[in-house]
Structures are given as C-alpha cells and as structure tokens.
Amino acid sequence: MAAGDMRSVAAVDGRGSLVAVVALCVRYLPVLIMLAVWELVGRSGLVSQQMLPGIGAIAAAFLDLLQSGELVVNAWRSLSRAATGLGLAVLVGMTVGLLMATRPLFRTLFNPLVRILYPMPKSALIPLVMIWFGLGDASKIFLIFLGCLLPVIVSAYNGARGVNPFIVWSATSLGASKEQVLREIILPAALPDILAGCRTALAFSFILMVSSEFVIAKDGLGFLIGSLGDGGNYPAMFAVILTVASTGFVADRLFGSFVSHRLRWKEQA
C-alpha cells in the first residue's frame, strides 16, 4: 500500500512539475514580450543602438564583465553593504517597533521621529551622510540601514499592536512574565507583519544600495553603472542594470519562500 502511494505521489509530481513550468512561462510572459519588443525596436532603427543596445550586445557585455571578474567583485561589494545595512535595520527596527507597541515610554519617544522620517526620501541625505561618514562603506551602510529601518519599525509596531489580546492573556495566565510575553508571544504573533515589512525593506535596500554607490563610491554595482555610463559603454551599463534587477528579483523570491516556510502554521488544512 505504501509503495502504491509512493507511485501515485510520483505520478502527480511529474504532472505537477510540467504544469509548474507552463505556469512559470505564462507568468513571466510579459517580461519575454518586453525583451522581444526591446530587440525589435533596436533592430528597426527607431532608436539608435547607442541609446538602446540590442539584447545580444548586452549579453556579450555581460559575459565580458563576468570573465574579467569586474561584475563579481563589485556585486560582492554591493551585496555585502546591502546585507549589512538590511540586517542591522531588521534587528534594530524589530526591537524598536515591538517596544513602541508594548511600552508607552518608547511610543512617546519614537513615534514623532518615525512619522517624520518615514516619508522623507533617504537619498536626499546622501550629501550629508557623505560628510558624516566619509566615502567608505560606512556611509552606504548607514543609508541602507536608515531606509530599511522605517518599514521594519512600522510593520513590527502594527503587527504587535494587532496581536489578539486573548492570546496574551492566555500566556500570562499560564505563567509567562512580561519579558516572556514580548519574546515568546508578541514577536511570533507579529511575525507575519514583520516579515512583510522586511520584504519591503529588502527592495529598499537594493534601491539605496545603487543610488548611494552611484553618488559616493569607488566600487559596487551602482558605481559600475555610473562609470560605464560616463564612459559611453551602454551595453555594459545595461548589463549591470539588468544584473541588479535580476539579483533583486531572486533575493525577493528567496525571501518569499523563506516567509512561506516560516509561516506554514498559517496555512489552512
């Protein structure tokens, strides 16, 4: 019986993966169409090849950058900055958001700051941050941190405020202390919101990574885009831009599957 089950599961799996591949193609059809139109517009001569290089030229430039190691080195520099800034933002933002939700003193202290800082474009701070932290990694990491911090704070705050009070009461009546309630009840209960905030922050980290490196850097993907553009090497510039976009896309998908694994308890039977 067990073997029969296994076979039927495998059969369903086989069909399932075919369906998945087709679904994937349909899902990203708009992207394929965009690439096709891009190529056609380039070839038709409507727009000069200088301004819109063909897909082939971009792919060749991409391979060149990959072989020279330039792309990998700069991507590594960029991504480690983004990861550091984002990581710090998640840690600090989660703590501040949860404390704001549960401790009135924190709420009074941080609420006005959060309200003022949230809508402000962080890239406007680039010149100021450059003066404060210099041209090294610190200035970029700080900007990424600041940009990612606010969505995490706001989501942690809203998530924690929305926790069912009866769950908290249950925990206290089972003997949980105030600290335990915060760590063991409010944090996991607010996790769906917190992770949604982190996903927004992940996108912000890519935006700030590129825009800060564009202005203040000697390396990184943002720097590379800027210098290739200045040098008129548009195919290579597009190759880097598309690398950033697809890296961001992959990071978001990976984070998404981490989230659905982490929140599998939410699934209905």
Next chain:
Amino acid sequence: MTADFGIKIEGVSHAYPGTQGLNAAGTLALKQTDLLIRHHEFHALLGPSGCGKSTLLYLIGGFIPVQTGSISTQKGPVTAPGPDRSIVFQNFALFPWKTVLENVMYGLQKKGLPEAECRDIAQAHIKLVQLSGFEQAYPSQLSGGMQQRAAIARTLAVDPDILLMDEPFGALDAQTRRVMQEELRMIWKRRPKTVVFVTHDVHEAVFLADRISIMSARPGRIEHQIDTGLGPERDESTLTDRRFVELGEQIWRLVREQAVLASRGGL
C-alpha cells in the same frame, strides 16, 4: 487552616472608561458584587449579554485590575494573572504558530519543569481531551471543537486550583457542544477543582454546574443563587430528569426577567 472557599468576591464594582461625547461618563459594568464560590465547586455565572459576567471572570483572572472591593482566593488577594487561575476563552486563544503539543507544553515549561516531563504531562492531557494523533497539527488545521479541546488541555495541564471558562463552548455547533459538556464534567469529576463557568445558555449552566449565579442586567451583580442539586453524575439521562427540566424553566424565567430589564435599559 484550610479555608472552605474557592473564591471570595466582596463589594466589587467595575467601570470601563468612557470615550468623548455621548458616553463620557463611562460604563458601569459591575456594581457592588458579592459572591462566595466554594472550594472545588462547579459554579456557573449566568446572565443576559452585557451584564458583566465576563468582566467578573477577567477580574478573578487578574487580567483587569480590581478598582473597588476585593477578590481573593486561598492564595490571597488577586492582583495579577497567574497559573493558579487558568482560563479558557470562547475563541480558544491558542498560539497559532505552535503545534498542539507545543501549545499544551507552554504552561508546563513556564513552571520550569524538565523538557521530558513537560512532554509526558502534555501528552497525557492531549490524550485526556481525545486529541491523540494531532500532537503535531497546527491550530489552523483543526476544527473548532478540536481547537477548544486543545485549549482545555493546555489549561488543565498546568493543574490550576481554579479553572475559569469564558463561554468556552459558545463558538461550537450544538452536537460538539453537548459532547464537550459531558467530557468537561467527566474531567472535572476525575480532577476536582474550583470552576467558574460563564455562559448565557441556561441548559448548559444547569447541566454542568453545582451552583448557578444569575446576574442582573447592567450594572451587574448577583441577583439569585441556585443549588442545582443534580448530584455528581451528569449524562444523557440528566437531560430528561424532572429536576433538570424544572430547574431549566425556573432559571430561564429569572434570566428572562433580567434580559427584559436589560432591553428596557436602552441597551
């Protein structure tokens, strides 16, 4: 000295703060309530909706602070929630990110028991509420009745002196509710404890309780107290017992009076 009371409630009033405008004065939920609940008694609190019966339960639980009067148990005055007074809510309030086993183990871990012992006690209680085989299920994968069983197991596992129940079967369908009532009464007989059971279902109160307090319309206080005198055994045959039927009618009239008063009160 072993005191012969389970919970002593003396002169308890409770007002919820008002918001601006119409209700600026706030709402008086309880007014000068006195109630003595005996040790290891199954006590039902019955009354029209909005009469403050849940408020009284939350005060006993220590979830909301006592404003006037006093509430004490054998452990002394109630000031905060504690594992000696555990509660089961109408909407189960299970921890949705924990499995059934982890939910039931939580209170035991808070007691500082070794992990293996927590697991054993939790398993035993899961078996008691007939959820064996669902240890690794998440609450979202269970039916309402099963979730409430898990919540009862979680509360019973910490072996509280006092068991507080806030319309625990209110969200269940009629059949499941009947089964759960019989099971609860059976569990209580095996492990006697002081139970305060809030409900607005007259027959549920009569079927389960040794004594019933009927609360007045808001602001609530204890209007009548009735010994059911149905004896320790409750089962299918209790439902057709003459005393059960008569009590049901008598208590229904008393509750109805209060419900009518409540509706005249403009609620």
